[in-house]
Amino acid sequence: MKDDEHRGRSSLIPPDNELLGLIFESAIDFGIFTLDPNGITTSWNSGAERLLGYKSGEIIGKSADVIFPPEEGGLDAAAEERRTALAQGRAEDERWQMRKDGTRFWASGLLMPLADRNAGFLKILRDRTGQHRAEEQLRESEERFRILATNIPQLVFRSMPNGERTWPSPQWTSFTGLGFADSVGLGWLDAVHPDDRTETQAAWREALGNDEYYIEHRVRRAASGEYRWHQTRAVPLAHSANPAATEWVGTMTDIHELRMPQDRQKVLLAEVQHRTRNLLAVVQSLARQTMKSTHSAEEFAQEYEGRLGALSRIQALLARTDNEPIDMRELVEGELEAHGHSQLKGSKVKIEGPSVLLPSSTIQLLSLALHELATNAVKYGALGQPSGQLIVRWEIKDQSPDPLALVEWRESGVAMPQKTPMRKGYGSELIERALPFQLGARTSLEFEPDGVHCEIIVPITTKG
Numbered sequence: 001m002k003d004d005e006h007r008g009r010s011s012l013i014p015p016d017n018e019l020l021g022l023i024f025e026s027a028i029d030f031g032i033f034t035l036d037p038n039g040i041t042t043s044w045n046s047g048a049e050r051l052l053g054y055k056s057g058e059i060i061g062k063s064a065d066v067i068f069p070p071e072e073g074g075l076d077a078a079a080e081e082r083r084t085a086l087a088q089g090r091a092e093d094e095r096w097q098m099r100k101d102g103t104r105f106w107a108s109g110l111l112m113p114l115a116d117r118n119a120g121f122l123k124i125l126r127d128r129t130g131q132h133r134a135e136e137q138l139r140e141s142e143e144r145f146r147i148l149a150t151n152i153p154q155l156v157f158r159s160m161p162n163g164e165r166t167w168p169s170p171q172w173t174s175f176t177g178l179g180f181a182d183s184v185g186l187g188w189l190d191a192v193h194p195d196d197r198t199e200t201q202a203a204w205r206e207a208l209g210n211d212e213y214y215i216e217h218r219v220r221r222a223a224s225g226e227y228r229w230h231q232t233r234a235v236p237l238a239h240s241a242n243p244a245a246t247e248w249v250g251t252m253t254d255i256h257e258l259r260m261p262q263d264r265q266k267v268l269l270a271e272v273q274h275r276t277r278n279l280l281a282v283v284q285s286l287a288r289q290t291m292k293s294t295h296s297a298e299e300f301a302q303e304y305e306g307r308l309g310a311l312s313r314i315q316a317l318l319a320r321t322d323n324e325p326i327d328m329r330e331l332v333e334g335e336l337e338a339h340g341h342s343q344l345k346g347s348k349v350k351i352e353g354p355s356v357l358l359p360s361s362t363i364q365l366l367s368l369a370l371h372e373l374a375t376n377a378v379k380y381g382a383l384g385q386p387s388g389q390l391i392v393r394w395e396i397k398d399q400s401p402d403p404l405a406l407v408e409w410r411e412s413g414v415a416m417p418q419k420t421p422m423r424k425g426y427g428s429e430l431i432e433r434a435l436p437f438q439l440g441a442r443t444s445l446e447f448e449p450d451g452v453h454c455e456i457i458v459p460i461t462t463k464g
Contacts, residue, residue: 031125034114039065039078042120051127053100064123069098085111085121094128106132130298137301152315154251155219157188159234161248163204172252177222193218193227200232208243211236213250228256233277235284238291249283286311289426307426310371313338314364325357328405328460332392335370339378348382353394356405356460365435366407366458372427373409373454381451382411388451389413396460405460411451431456 031048033041041064044056052059052067065078072095073080084091090112097107106129112122155176156169168183176183176191189197196217207213213234218227234250236243286307294300313334317326332351358366374383382388394407428445435441435456442457 029126031123033059033064033123034120035064035082035123036120037082037118039063039082048125051099051105051125052097058100067097067099069096069104072096081111082121085113086117089113094132097125105129130296134296134298134301137298137305152251154253155230156249156251157183157234159248159250161204161208161236161244161246163201166247175221176219191220193220207234207248213248216255219252228254229259231255237284238287283308283311286426289429293425306375307368307371309338310335310368311364314367317367318360318363325359326363328353328356328358328394328407331358331363331367332370335367335374336392338371339374339383348389350389350391351393352391354396356394356396358405358458358460362439362458362460365430365438366456369427369431369435369456370409372430373452376427376452377411380417381414385414387413387415397457402459404457407456407458409452409454409456411453414451416447416449416451 029047030045031051032045033048034043036042041059041062044054044059049055065075068074068078077095081091081093090110092110094106094108096104097109098104105127107125108128109126110124114120114122153171155172157165157172158167159165164185165183165188168178168180168188172183172188173179176188178188178191181187182190189200192200196215200215200217203213203215213232215232216229217232219230220227230252232250232252234248236246236248238246286304290300290304290307294303317330317334329351336349336351377383377388377390382390389412391410391412392408393410394405397404397406431443431445431454435443435458439458444453444455446453
């Protein structure tokens, strides 16, 4: 029987050419097989068996069209591929294909007529599912970045480290009147005041040494022709072996009014700097920390997408409230709902606590911490295990000079794995180091046998 299978697999190889036969059978990463003019299988290599699940004895003499799933066009798609190959000499495509067990995989395929066209076709397939999903997730991450970048008041841009821009936000186009084509490269400098252009370009050369671009310069507003002072900051998205190829992301904030009344300048400018620096630092930190804790482009895309999503939700919430304080319950419920737990009043999830307003300076980091806890709970804890339960509660601690809120995240009924990425990853670093450093919070994070227990004490504003 095995001899029959081997003869079937290698029927397209001349009997006297053992080298070609070895190559045909050794290409296990590629499904290679031949079809007659009607799509009936005439040979089938070991790579095709591994990729599609059919042994040569099961498929030779039968239609190979079975690998085309119905939702991809089925038999009609297979026939169309053969017609294209005959008309054009080859048919290349990337599409979903179907294994014997019914599972789908993303395949890169090539169909070519044999030298003797009456003999049929040669088909070569390769599994590209991992790469396809990674590319899709990266595209989704790019879309989340675009949503974030186009929903904040600053003029956002992406740039190469020499100052040549690769993408301007719609806010930039609306403010300056320069479209995409006029803004990319160094075209954007046309909107900068002529007296500020030399200093603007020199700042890019200095930025390579300290990983931060900073300049205050005047930018022309198209509607009035007026030049208004802007503070421009940018940081590299991630470090690489080739700094000249690393893309930067930046914002331009209108500070014109801050340059006028000198008595208010320092206070307001410090606030603008803090908000802009904080947002860029978070985007940069998310990229760096996610890259550090992931091992593939697919894993990076998935983790970074989730964190960008959390950041987008925070910015949208702040925009709706015009940076006014936000209620703790709205923040907690919003993050849990984003993780697919909309029935928050059931027995699995309990949320308890008085009405508490959080200042805008606290919301961003606290919401990211809740995102990390919720993500971990979905993957390894109470939100991902049938027996798991989660209680999120908070209480006010009256303490001079400012009241504090004790926020407790407690999971139970969980069979905790020995190791989770959060133990040593971005989530634990955010909670144990970033919150205390940036907010003066007091935190504790424990991985107990039945689930995660986290306490965070942060400044608040009570409703009066």
